[in-house]
Amino acid sequence: MEPILWEWINTVARWLHVITAIAWIGSSFYFIHLDASLRRRAGAPAGTAGDAWQIHGGGFYHMTKYMVAPPQLPEDLTWFKWESYATWISGFFLMCVLYYRGADLFLIDQDVMALAPWQAVAVSVGALALGWVAYDRMCKSPLGRNDAALAVAGFILLVATAWAMTRIFSGRGAMLQIGALMATMMAANVFLLIIPNQRKTVAAMLRGETPDPSLGRQAKQRSLHNNYLTLPVVFLMIANHYPLVTSTRYNWVMVALVLVVGTAIRHFFNSQHAGKGSPWWTWGVAVAGMLVAVWLSAFGPALPAGSAASLAPPTKVSFNQVEEIVLSRCSMCHAAEPVWDGIATPPRGVVLDSEAAIRRHATEIRLHAGLSRAMPPANVTQITPDERAILAAWSGDTAR
Structure with a gap:
């Protein structure tokens, strides 16, 4: 009976995680689209960044964004936070149910590194925490004032972490770990910066003060990071079903490629939504990146430590x-x-x-x-x- 119970816990947890992820990704994509589609119009209220007219479900919507905050706090205010919290909580619970509970099968590969299950779990949790701290400090450092430089540094951090994880865990475990790290960064952005900054803005208004504009800028930067990380995270979370992605020799390079491909695709849509044209070159980058991933997967599995650098394929197999x-x-x-x-x-x-x-x-x-x-x-x-x-x-x- 116990295996059946755990199988159902796994199934329901996965279902919940998918549902909450759809809700979070949907709201993230929508608000990035809304923000990019705002247009300044004559007669707009003071302090607004622009507005947008939209139609959906048979009705018209008039959306207006204030640069910092409206003159008065509205009576009803919707906070978009529980989608991200529920996604991370359900995802971490699923990781505990499947990868931590079955660490000896799904997280550890003795040919990569001989770990006890508790050691693998400790390394995994520690890597999530340290990865967030490193990313957060980069954002708050002088590097955070230059979006392009910060993006390059973040890319290097994630790829280096992916390489390190493949030297500690099984291929499947390493890919899930780097996907979980990105998801942790995204959820922590909401929990530890975006929502607190919004609360500070509301508190300032309640005191009759003018909110600090830098709070909104910081929150928008982290929200944009979340938007560009979404597609790579989704890819890595489903990659454990595809052995040529997770368990071949250059799987960590595929993480780098997926980061580039996912960013290129999001840039295409973000540019379109902002009315800046359609950068079709991004699809060329995406196709080229995936073709390189296919080519890398043909190199076969990583060899255990101490094995020959390459093995000649047998000429005849019975x-x-x-x-x-x-x-x-x-x-x-x-x-x-x-x-x-x-x-x-x-x-x-x-x-x-x-x-x-x-x-x-x-x-x-x-x-x-x-x-x-x-x-x-x-x-x-x-x-x-x-x-x-x-x-x-x-x-x-x-x-x-």
Whole structure:
């Protein structure tokens, strides 16, 4: 009964996380679009940045933005904060349920670094906290006065962190960790700066004082960071389903590429919304970045420490070789009745206990265990680089 209960907790937590993320991303995209589409018009109230007319659901909306605050505080004021809080809380809970509870399978790879589960969890939580502190201090330093320089520094910080995580965790764990770090930065921006600055603005108005304009500028800068980080975070959060992204040799470079691609796509839409034209070159950058990622994924899995720099692919592979590897390295979990402790049913319903089943799942075997290190999780059955090379060279259609 316990595995069934945890599976449902995982399912409901994931569902909640997706729902809250949709709400947060939707409001983020909407307000960045609104801010960019504001136009100054004659006769606008004093202190406004502009207004925008919109139509939706059969009605017209007239939106006006004040540069700092309106002359009087409105009686009803909607705060956009719970979407971000709920997204981070549900995401961290899901991380605890799946990656921290199953750290020995999903977070740790003994061939990368020999860690106890508690050590892996401690490193993960510590990296989230330290990553936020480093980013926040960069924003508050003189570097934060130059948006372009700050963007470059933030890019270097994230890519360097991604590289470091791939030297500590499994490929899947490292990609989730860097995605969680970006999400933590985004949620902390809301919780620790954007909302507090808005509260300071409201408090100043209640005292009859003029709010500090720098509070709004700081909040807008962090909100823009959140907007540009959204697409890379979404990519990294779904990447754990795709072994060629998470578990190949240059997965940390793919993080850099995804940051560039996601930023380029958001820049295209932000520019359009602001009426600054359509920078079609951004789509060229996006396509080129993804093509480079595809090329990098073909280099295969990272080799364990001490292995040869490269392995020559076998010139001839027999099905008997493949069957022996699969039955000895995979079938203890991928069986009608798994014998691995804690696994009640074969993962994803894949059973690999016969020739017909192995041939039927040839593509999945090559992708997850031959071309990448996604399987076995944490390499618990100690499949060797030579064995992976055999699986990578094998095709169910041509093997004999």
